[in-house]
Amino acid sequence: MPDAPLIEARDLTKRYGEFVAVDGIDFAVERGETFGFLGPNGAGKSSTMRMIGAVSPASGGTLHVLGRDPERDGPEIRSRLGVVPQDDNLDLELDVGENLHVYGRFFGLPRDEIRRRTDELLEFVHLADRRDSRVDSLSGGMKRRLTIARALINEPELMLLDEPTTGLDPQARHALWDRLYRLKQRGVTLVLTTHYMDEAEQLCDRLVVMDRAKIVAEGSPRELIERYVEREVVELRLGDRNGGPSLDGLADHIEVLQDRVVIGTDDGDAVVDQVHARGLEPETVLVRRSTLEDVFLRLTGRSLID
Incomplete structure (x- = not known):
């Protein structure tokens, strides 16, 4: 029997009062793949990501994340997620290593385990030599890599990345793509939103295009190109x-x-x-x-x- 999807949504809907932000969408994310949400501003991407992240309840339909109901099992789901928000929310008063240490304590990890994971993650994102640097001294690309390292401190099965390379120069974007590709090689499932079409082509195994709260197309980048243009x-x-x-x-x-x-x-x-x-x-x-x-x-x- 094949593995169940890591995320599965059926007729998923999100309303804010009379406004329908997500209008009855269906999608599934398989374990180990990189799945993308593309769409113009206001299409419903961020609202969908918030429901997947168990921080915003669905207004209708069904959603299962890691085999659980986000509304009922939110804390358990969040403990197994890594989240990279669109805007870096690092603690500027702490140094690089301290940012990871404090975040690890949020998950109740032992100090020795946090120290081990911090060493490993800073090597992974090429920031080991900046361990004692203040965060406000880092470049935009370094901050983004640190945010990804922080999101990995709890060894998540699933990473949610909202516009992961917005505002970065081309060199920093490509460095980040390399780190995300290596995460996928490790078996981490990635779900991302992006405005960069080349990013979606580089990273995504499959993606959906959203417009006006609905999914208007789904497939691999190559399939979509062959089907629609x-x-x-x-x-x-x-x-x-x-x-x-x-x-x-x-x-x-x-x-x-x-x-x-x-x-x-x-x-x-x-x-x-x-x-x-x-x-x-x-x-x-x-x-x-x-x-x-x-x-x-x-x-x-x-x-x-x-």
């Missing part, structure tokens, strides 16, 4: 001098944006040849492979939601 994208900047010939009929999917035209196609070079054959002279031409970002924009739209 064409193989290639052509981006054209036409300029004012191209007001004559039309792009009608050039491809099945054409978006005319303020600054460029985006064309979805299975043969980008052939589309570019047709553009020139119609007498158009683009200022710039870019042919690229379709990405998860193209899927995201196709499903959720390009307009901003406050």
